[in-house]
Amino acid sequence: MEEGLVKLSFFSQTGSERTVAFIRSGAMFGESAALFGRPYGITAAAHSGSTVISFTKPVVSELMHDDPEFSHLLITSLAQELWFFGHQIVGNSFYNSCERVAHALITLAYQLKPDPECRQVNLRLSHQELATFTGVTRITVTNALKTLESEALIQTGRKFITILDVKKLKSWLAKCTSI
Numbered sequence: 001m002e003e004g005l006v007k008l009s010f011f012s013q014t015g016s017e018r019t020v021a022f023i024r025s026g027a028m029f030g031e032s033a034a035l036f037g038r039p040y041g042i043t044a045a046a047h048s049g050s051t052v053i054s055f056t057k058p059v060v061s062e063l064m065h066d067d068p069e070f071s072h073l074l075i076t077s078l079a080q081e082l083w084f085f086g087h088q089i090v091g092n093s094f095y096n097s098c099e100r101v102a103h104a105l106i107t108l109a110y111q112l113k114p115d116p117e118c119r120q121v122n123l124r125l126s127h128q129e130l131a132t133f134t135g136v137t138r139i140t141v142t143n144a145l146k147t148l149e150s151e152a153l154i155q156t157g158r159k160f161i162t163i164l165d166v167k168k169l170k171s172w173l174a175k176c177t178s179i
Contacts, residue, residue, distance in 0.1 A: 004050025005112075008042045009132065019133040021084060022047060024112050028077035034060040048124070084111060095177060097136045101144035102173045104134045105154070109166050121163045130161070148172075 008021040008029060020042065023029045033040040034057050044052075055063070063070040084107060091103035109121040127145065131138045145161065148154045153169045155162040163169055 002051040002053055004052075005047040006044050006050055006052065007047045007129075008044055010042060017132045018135060019129065020088065021081070022108060022111055027080075028074065029081075031060075031074060031078055031081075092135055097134075097140045098144040098147050099173060099176050100134050100136060101130065101141055102148060102153075102169060102176075104130060105148075105161065105163055106166060106170055106173065108133070109163055119165050119167065121166055123161045123163070124159060125161055126159045 003025045005025075006023045006029065007019055008023060009017050009019045011017055021029075023044075029042075029044060030040045032038065034055055037057055046052075060074075064074065087107050088104075091100050091107070095103055105123070108123055108125070112123065113121050127141045128138045130145075131141045134141065136144075145154065145156050148169070149156055151172060153164060153172055155164060
């Protein structure tokens with residue numbers, strides 16, 4: 001991903017969407033298709049103006065063999081995807097809807113702004129997009145965001161959510177749960 005933002009989603013046969021990740025500039029996606037020669041199985045859609053670089057399987061194989069830095073980036077990308085998907089499974093399995101929204105915001109903050117020292121994070125995201133990411137309804141997301149806003153953890157506006165302090169949001173979530 002050279003620049004922009006791409007949303008990765010699964011679609012059911014009935015057309016229901018489940019967003020699983022947002023990919024930022026400098027990150028990779030679709031590695032399994034290049035490595036295994038199988039369809040990726042996830043739909044990638046530009047969330048904002050994006051430039052994506054595509055590699056064929058032979059080019060990926062050659063780069064892995066000849067370029068240790070590329071191999072390291074590829075392995076790091078796969079490890080990050082595994083961590084984020086595992087993190088998402090935990091949130092979807094053990095949290096109530098409000099906690100799930102808070103957990104998703106934290107996950108997205110780290111996906112989009114991987115600097116652990118970053119306190120405030122602005123997410124350009126609609127309530128519906130957050131709903132497809134968390135697996136709850138838009139109304140449930142709106143109610144959860146109101147709760148988080150009343151706790152002075154976030155601010156919301158039209159198609160944006162600002163996490164005022166990621167560490168405080170994480171502390172709030174930890175107090176709510178025993179995970």
